[in-house]
Amino acid sequence: MKIPFARPIIGTNEISLVNKVLKSGILTHGPFSRKFEKDFANFTQIRNILAISSCTSALLTSYFLSGLDKNSEFIVPAQTHVATVHAGTFLGAKPVFVDCEKDTGNIDVDLIEKKITKKTKAITIVHYLGKPVKIDKVLKLCKKYKIKLIEDCALALGAKYKNKHVGSFGDFACFSFYPAKHIATGDGGILICKDKNDLQKAKLFKGFGVDKTFDQRKIPGEYDVLTIGLNFRMTEMQCALGVEQLKKLKLFIKKRKENFNFLKKKINNIKNINIISTHSENKFISSYYCMSILLERSLKKKRRKIIQYLNNNGIGTSIYYPKILPELKYYKKKFNINKKNLINANNISNNSICLPIGPHVSQQNLIYIAKKLEGINKI
Ligand SMILES: Cc1ncc(COP(=O)(O)O)c(C=O)c1O
Structure with missing residues (x-):
């Protein structure tokens, strides 16, 4: 059996729409980016939406518009993808890392306030992994100290x-x-700005800072440049893919949830593993990105071996994320941050393994994964 950790589900509708775009000759600056933004707004019920080349470029735009520069600091979880921090460090700002909750892996919101300084x-x-952070507490802090919230x-x-929907709460969301990811366009992203003025600024920043979009120009090629800006466009092919993928999103999430619950039941009693709490509960509705298991006691030192065993048996795995950010070579060298208070983040980075539960995974696959997991205490 071969079960990849993730595999996008691209159907004939996606293929024919991308073909249509290719045949139209309009590969960028076209109607599909607007349609994708509109459909995304309909799905999430959030306004001020901008299609953008990736989540990383959405983050960079958010940090730029939040005024991050070499005299400022920004607070991030110690346990996340490097993009979350790189985008701010790129602007010269100093990242301040916060430990995560032991059970969910989300930023521990009770540790944030003491990290806030005049520079934040x-x-x-x-x-x-799809479980919302305790947003209320963070919103209160942002209001109290007049700090921007980025989701x-x-x-x-x-x-x-x-x-x-998550993305409704921050000044910016990426x-x-x-x-x-939950829908696939190759690369691509959405940036949400709470403030309409920020949306206008983001549009400028995303397109070289030019004053007129393609269709606003009376004379082709005639424009002026108002601000600094880069090229963060999403192509028409990517947006067409996004339009078709969005139609399936509800179904994709339903399948992820079913798969998570099915696998959880099957592996709940296996000794020395703990399932990170990324499922829905009460006011937290998860999007079930994957299932992450934490190795405990005697299994702690065997992660590599266990991963190799699973991979050799055709089970794709991943790690979210392989090192806490201050331990990544670049950040270690640049800031040499004391990591002794990042215990939970460290534990998740060192001892977790992520298992596939995407819509490409069948129940038969899950039964097989559970069976193989039953063997890990004998490795
Ligand atoms: C939490 C998080 N933020 C940002 C990114 C970067 O996303 P993109 O590849 O769209 O730039 C990732 C990538 O997996 C991520 O996991």
């Missing part, structure tokens, strides 16, 4: 907090459509 311009939260929703499309 933004707090970034990451809805880890990194790369793993959380479709997740809800108090019945509202989504990713890299192929392992």
Whole structure:
């Protein structure tokens, strides 16, 4: 059996729509980016939406518009994808790392306040593996200290907090459509700006800072440049893929949830593993990105061996994330941060293994995964 950790589900509708775009000759600046933004807004019920080249470029735009520079700091979870921190460090700002909760892997919101200084311009939260952060507490801090809130929703499309989609709460929110994600466009992202003025600024920043979009120009090629800006466009092919993928999103999430619950039941009693709590409960509705198991006691030192055993048996795995951020070579050298208070983040980085539960995984696959997992205590 071969079960990849993730595999995008691209159907004939996606293929024919991308073909249509290719035949139209309009490969960028076309109607599909607007349609994708509109459909995304309909799905999430959030306004001020901008299609963008990746979650990383959405994060960079958010940090730029939050005023991050070499005199500022921003607060991030110690346990996240490097993009969450790189995008701010790139602007010269200093990242301040916060430990995560032991059970969910989300940023521990009770540890944030004491990290806030006069230099703090933004707090970034990451809805880890699809489970929303305790957003209320962070919102209160942002209001009290006049700090921007940025939601990194790369793993959380479709997740809800108090019945509202994640991405509704921050001054900025960033989504990713890299192929392992809930919908796939190759690369691609969405940036949400709470403030309409920020949306206008983001549009400028995303397109070289030019004053007129392609269809606003009276004379072709005639424009002026108002601000600094880069090229963060999503192509028409990517947006067409996104339009078709969005139609399936509800179904994809339903399947992820069913798979998570099915596998959880099957492996709940295996000794020395603990399932990270990324499922829905009460006001936290998960988008079920994957299932992450934490190795405990005698299994702790055997992660590599266990991963090799699973992979050799055709089971794809991943690690979210392989090192806490201050331990990545670049950050270690640049800041040499004391990591002794990042115990939970370290534990998850060192001892977790992520298992596939995407819509490409069948119940038969899950029974097989569970069977193989039963063998890990004998490795
Ligand atoms: C939490 C998080 N943020 C940001 C990113 C970067 O996303 P992208 O590849 O769309 O730039 C990732 C990628 O997996 C991620 O996991």
